[in-house]
Amino acid sequence: MIDELIIYKKIEDRFKQYRQIKKAVSEYRQDRCIPHEFIYGHAKISDPTANMAVSNLTPLKAVTIGFIRIEKPELWVSLYDAVKAHFDYNNKIISRYMDMIYMQDIGRNKICNDLYIGTTTYYSYRREIIVYATMVACQFGLVKIYE
DSSP: OOOHHHHHHHHHHHHHTHHHHHHHHHHHHHHHTSOOSOOBOTTSOBOHHHHHHHHHHSOOOEEEETTEEEESHHHHHHHHHHHHHHHHHHOHHHHHHHIIIIISOOOHHHHHHHHTOOHHHHHHHHHHHHHHHHHHHHHHTSOOSOO
């Protein structure tokens, strides 16, 4: 059994790194669009456009941000987007909470004051986000609940 706090911490860390991960993926994709060499396919014909298209469709294995290697970075970006979309549709306050805590890096007291919520509600929202994100992350194959 894997400790759920480790999973929750990992998800929260990736959510806080969302912009950095997205930027790293974008930069990698832009670098790949510059043709460095011609790759010959099965028919021994060079097709740089097709090669770029295939390389852009191939998922990245990892990106490095600082000293941290992040496996499956595009899935982490998709996870945040999916969780955000879920709360955009189902609970606008939690959606705003997500923006404040993960995108703007605002502290607990300011979030509580701005959203007119108490500390208990603050932690309740946080838990709701992380539990839902864990369920989606399991579907995406980003985390394992049981080994």
